[in-house]
Amino acid sequence: MTAHLVFGFPLGWQIGLPIAGALLVTMAWSLRRDGLGWWRVAALTGLRSVTLLILAFLAGRPTWVSHEVEAPNKNSVVLLMDHSESMSLEEDHQTRYARAVKLAREQVLPALKAAGWQTDVLLFAEDVQAADGAQLVAAKPDGRRTNLARAITRALSASAQPPLAIIALTDGAANEPSENSRAVAALVDAHTPFIGIGFGSDTGVQTLTLRQAEGPPTAPPRQQFNIGARLEVVNAEDLPAFDLLLMRDGQLLKHKTITAGKGSRSWVENFPLTEEAEGTHQYAVQLMPPVAHGLTCVETLATTTVRITNEKELRVLYVQGALTWDYKFINLALHGDPMVKLTGLIRTSAHSVFRQNVESAGELLGGFPSTLEEMAPFRVVVLSNLRPSDLTPAQQEVLARFCSELGGGVMMIGGAATFDSSWQGTRLEQLLPVVFASSRGVVGLDRPFHLQLTDEALQHPVFQVADASGNRAAWDRLPTFTEYGRVDAAKPGAQVWAFHQDDMGPNGRRILMASQRYGAGLSAVLCVQNFWRWRLAKESDPQTFDRFWRQLFRYLSESSRQDVAIHFADQELRPQADIRLVVEKQPAPKNVTEPRQNFVVLVEDGQGKKVQEQTLELSVGRPVETSFRAEKEDMYTVKVLDAHRVLIASRSIQIRDVNMEFQDTARNMEQLQQWASISGGLALRAEDCHGTGDLLSQIKERVEQSHHDRLTRKPAGVNGGALGLLLGCLSVEYVLRKQWSLP
Amino acid sequence: MKRAALLVLIGLAALPVREGLGAGKDENLATFFMGRIKYANDNGNDCSSVGEDLMKLVSQASTIRVQEERRLRLTDPQIFETPFLFMNGHDEFVFTEAELANLREYLSHGGFVFGSGCCTNPGFPKAWRREFARIFAGTQIKQIPYDHLIYRSFYKLDRVRSNNGNRNIYLEGLFYQDNLVAVMCEDGLCCAFSANNNCNMGKGVDVEDGKKLALNIAVYALTH
Numbered sequence: 018m019t020a021h022l023v024f025g026f027p028l029g030w031q032i033g034l035p036i037a038g039a040l041l042v043t044m045a046w047s048l049r050r051d052g053l054g055w056w057r058v059a060a061l062t063g064l065r066s067v068t069l070l071i072l073a074f075l076a077g078r079p080t081w082v083s084h085e086v087e088a089p090n091k092n093s094v095v096l097l098m099d100h101s102e103s104m105s106l107e108e109d110h111q112t113r114y115a116r117a118v119k120l121a122r123e124q125v126l127p128a129l130k131a132a133g134w135q136t137d138v139l140l141f142a143e144d145v146q147a148a149d150g151a152q153l154v155a156a157k158p159d160g161r162r163t164n165l166a167r168a169i170t171r172a173l174s175a176s177a178q179p180p181l182a183i184i185a186l187t188d189g190a191a192n193e194p195s196e197n198s199r200a201v202a203a204l205v206d207a208h209t210p211f212i213g214i215g216f217g218s219d220t221g222v223q224t225l226t227l228r229q230a231e232g233p234p235t236a237p238p239r240q241q242f243n244i245g246a247r248l249e250v251v252n253a254e255d256l257p258a259f260d261l262l263l264m265r266d267g268q269l270l271k272h273k274t275i276t277a278g279k280g281s282r283s284w285v286e287n288f289p290l291t292e293e294a295e296g297t298h299q300y301a302v303q304l305m306p307p308v309a310h311g312l313t314c315v316e317t318l319a320t321t322t323v324r325i326t327n328e329k330e331l332r333v334l335y336v337q338g339a340l341t342w343d344y345k346f347i348n349l350a351l352h353g354d355p356m357v358k359l360t361g362l363i364r365t366s367a368h369s370v371f372r373q374n375v376e377s378a379g380e381l382l383g384g385f386p387s388t389l390e391e392m393a394p395f396r397v398v399v400l401s402n403l404r405p406s407d408l409t410p411a412q413q414e415v416l417a418r419f420c421s422e423l424g425g426g427v428m429m430i431g432g433a434a435t436f437d438s439s440w441q442g443t444r445l446e447q448l449l450p451v452v453f454a455s456s457r458g459v460v461g462l463d464r465p466f467h468l469q470l471t472d473e474a475l476q477h478p479v480f481q482v483a484d485a486s487g488n489r490a491a492w493d494r495l496p497t498f499t500e501y502g503r504v505d506a507a508k509p510g511a512q513v514w515a516f517h518q519d520d521m522g523p524n525g526r527r528i529l530m531a532s533q534r535y536g537a538g539l540s541a542v543l544c545v546q547n548f549w550r551w552r553l554a555k556e557s558d559p560q561t562f563d564r565f566w567r568q569l570f571r572y573l574s575e576s577s578r579q580d581v582a583i584h585f586a587d588q589e590l591r592p593q594a595d596i597r598l599v600v601e602k603q604p605a606p607k608n609v610t611e612p613r614q615n616f617v618v619l620v621e622d623g624q625g626k627k628v629q630e631q632t633l634e635l636s637v638g639r640p641v642e643t644s645f646r647a648e649k650e651d652m653y654t655v656k657v658l659d660a661h662r663v664l665i666a667s668r669s670i671q672i673r674d675v676n677m678e679f680q681d682t683a684r685n686m687e688q689l690q691q692w693a694s695i696s697g698g699l700a701l702r703a704e705d706c707h708g709t710g711d712l713l714s715q716i717k718e719r720v721e722q723s724h725h726d727r728l729t730r731k732p733a734g735v736n737g738g739a740l741g742l743l744l745g746c747l748s749v750e751y752v753l754r755k756q757w758s759l760p
Numbered sequence: 761m762k763r764a765a766l767l768v769l770i771g772l773a774a775l776p777v778r779e780g781l782g783a784g785k786d787e788n789l790a791t792f793f794m795g796r797i798k799y800a801n802d803n804g805n806d807c808s809s810v811g812e813d814l815m816k817l818v819s820q821a822s823t824i825r826v827q828e829e830r831r832l833r834l835t836d837p838q839i840f841e842t843p844f845l846f847m848n849g850h851d852e853f854v855f856t857e858a859e860l861a862n863l864r865e866y867l868s869h870g871g872f873v874f875g876s877g878c879c880t881n882p883g884f885p886k887a888w889r890r891e892f893a894r895i896f897a898g899t900q901i902k903q904i905p906y907d908h909l910i911y912r913s914f915y916k917l918d919r920v921r922s923n924n925g926n927r928n929i930y931l932e933g934l935f936y937q938d939n940l941v942a943v944m945c946e947d948g949l950c951c952a953f954s955a956n957n958n959c960n961m962g963k964g965v966d967v968e969d970g971k972k973l974a975l976n977i978a979v980y981a982l983t984h
Contacts, residue, residue: 348984363983
């Protein structure tokens with residue numbers, strides 16, 4: 018063993034020593050000045066110098082570092098054999114597993130035997146088991162997952178002493194990463210090198226996969242919709258034609274022959290369908306694998322469920338006292354959304370009304386609805402450029418009932434012409450989330466301003482207009498606006514979404530966007546004139562504007578109509594797993610009056626058989642997480658029932674046993690190299706193993722290196738001897754000073 | 761003295777025009793403002809009052825509050841603050857690459873262009889068709905049939921007859937993602953609604969039809 022001293026804080030002694038020297042000189046000079054004899058000065062200075070030297074030394078945080086060459090405690094090596102299903106892939110007329118067994122028998126095991134090392138063999142896939150030679154040969158590569166980390170942990174913990182090395186024969190395509198950190202820590206602690214030998218080709222094999230079946234969640238009767246089959250071909254240069262079958266509720270419905278073409282690609286094959294009657298159907302797409310040598314069909318069946326319903330699309334009534342460009346741009350935003358339909362009701366002259374997208378010739382012929390029945394087909398009403406004289410008190414009352422009783426959304430949008438002080442004290446003002454200002458300010462003096470979203474808004478689903486990382490930036494890129502409507506304050510309980518960047522009102526910065534619950538519905542305001550500038554601006558992405566409006570209308574129309582929301586957690590969905598879900602009671606009037614209620618969460622499988630039932634107490638704003646066990650592949654439906662077992666909400670989820678082993682069939686040497694590098698090991702391609710001797714020398718080199726490289730560190734100077742010397746010097750100095758009557 | 765009288769006269773003449781435009785005290789609340797564009801070698805002055813006349817037309821026939829026209833170049837960033845652009849002319853023109861790029865972005869973000877040939881000269885319509893077809897790859901200028909909403913967005917027009925010859929006049933348009941984003945009339949439409957067809961020399965659109973059609977285009981642009 019060799020050792021040397023290192024200082025963790027060398028500056029400590031580098032500064033400490035000169036200071037100590039200076040102190041000693043000063044002390045000696047002071048003692049001489051007091052008339053002390055030379056030998057007494059020397060004695061006291063010597064004692065003090067020992068004390069100061071010890072302190073300066075310790076200030077440098079000295080440590081003994083030693084390289085230990087530890088003799089191996091045990092002459093054993095663990096051989097991990099991967100028998101997951103990806104090892105069954107054939108390349109050059111031989112499976113990866115067969116090649117691994119051959120290499121183990123012809124090179125690895127003889128090499129280990131020649132070195133005099135005992136070899137323990139572990140077969141691993143999703144789990145680990147010990148095996149002897151016969152079991153190794155007889156084993157089938159059929160494991161559904163590859164958990165290399167678990168195999169490493171098991172290899173390290175199999176005996177009291179860690180093995181000299183862990184050698185893994187695998188394709189490296191480990192797909193269970195959950196135990197990786199535990200295995201890494203164990204491997205580093207044990208100083209055991211990981212030697213990975215990779216099998217398979219780096220490009221993978223030819224695969225044809227039916228990734229999933231896609232369909233709309235709902236479709237109206239007698240209207241065409243598509244069931245799509247998402248297909249993927251990898252590494253197949255010339256794939257023969259194959260068949261796709263479409264089944265509805267287990268019965269064959271359609272069939273089509275697909276000519277895949279050349280090269281790797283992913284595409285969707287559509288089956289156009291029309292259903293006559295309402296109901297829920299399960300559509301299954303079955304891929305009939307073509308006969309092609311070397312081709313592996315990974316997934317051949319996928320299902321999706323479509324509810325055929327007459328439920329109409331979300332209708333938005335946009336009412337304007339005069340035409341504005343906002344209407345046009347919002348109309349554009351909704352173009353690509355077949356479920357949101359904008360109906361315009363706009364006064365274009367003193368005696369004419371412009372109606373757009375009405376359902377019948379008579380709809381809205383009399384202008385703004387004056388009964389709840391006329392209003393009922395709409396889910397959201399937007400008001401712009403209206404004066405109180407444009408809406409009679411009776412019409413305002415209908416609007417308030419539409420919001421509070423029917424759960425509709427009401428929104429007011431515009432600038433000073435819209436947020437006019439004459440609305441003060443009206444029924445409309447009562448239902449909106451803001452208090453109107455008495456004055457609309459000096460029109461025309463507004464400076465260009467930015468919209469500043471509140472933190473609540475940035476977290477709100479309505480405002481997610483770009484992916485999570487770019488959302489705030491997308492809002493920051495909004496152009497400046499020029500005019501806005503003044504409101505004085507938000508009402509109690511209202512949620513403010515955006516402020517003016519600096520303009521102050523009587524209650525702080527001016528509010529530009531806000532919403533509140535009103536009865537069963539929601540109301541909102543957007544106090545910005547010419548909000549369309551966002552979409553037209555050169556630097557903006559029109560899709561962000563479009564997304565905002567679609568989300569806003571959905572929020573205003575839907576949130577209050579569902580009492581309980583069901584969300585599935587972000588997780589891998591597969592059979593024999595716990596499927597986590599969150600149920601949350603939504604804010605709604607009846608939920609406010611009954612803050613805590615018991616609900617039944619019922620989970621059914623595809624045949625309507627009960628899988629789980631539990632009672633949960635839910636309250637607004639307190640989501641409750643629960644889970645159910647999905648034992649098999651199936652379509653599971655989660656239902657939330659109230660105390661009278663009335664269905665409140667439901668959501669379906671398909672659990673498929675996706676073959677993870679064939680998701681990526683290429684050999685993953687990178688993963689093997691990572692395991693090797695953290696443990697001082699080695700990653701080799703199987704084709705690079707040339708002979709027993711060469712392999713053995715490489716393994717031996719890594720084993721020896723890992724044992725040579727052990728370093729031990731011990732703090733120096735922090736021990737009883739140093740402390741005793743320190744105290745002894747101080748004590749002797751104290752005694753001498755007493756005897757010589759020195760201070 | 762003569763000069764002072766002239767100024768008074770000009771002032772008096774301006775008053776009804778401003779009222780007509782609906783500018784007045786609500787000018788800042790205007791919802792319709794139009795960019796009169798200068799493009800290629802054209803300085804945007806052909807039939808110079810036509811832009812204001814279009815604004816007047818929109819104002820008189822509807823409740824739309826309008827502002828004075830803005831004079832803009834096609835390469836000007838301000839076109840992205842002006843959702844309706846008007847261009848007219850007599851002659852051939854060729855867009856520069858910068859103009860094409862700006863127009864491409866402008867139209868794909870929701871902007872609208874109304875073009876009109878002046879005095880039924882064939883040069884402008886021919887160039888308009890060719891140049892607008894260059895904006896989006898693979899698109900062509902299409903004739904807009906009479907069942908299109910643009911013919912009944914405000915006034916209901918079953919058909920628009922030509923002043924000369926027994927033929928119908930159709931608008932032509934550029935569509936982007938199924939939206940009509942630019943329209944053009946080759947038959948001196950701007951001269952019909954602005955100059956009582958004086959320069960169309962017996963050809964072109966009837967004055968009343970021209971006014972209705974122009975207003976329909978404006979209302980269509982405001983609603984689609």
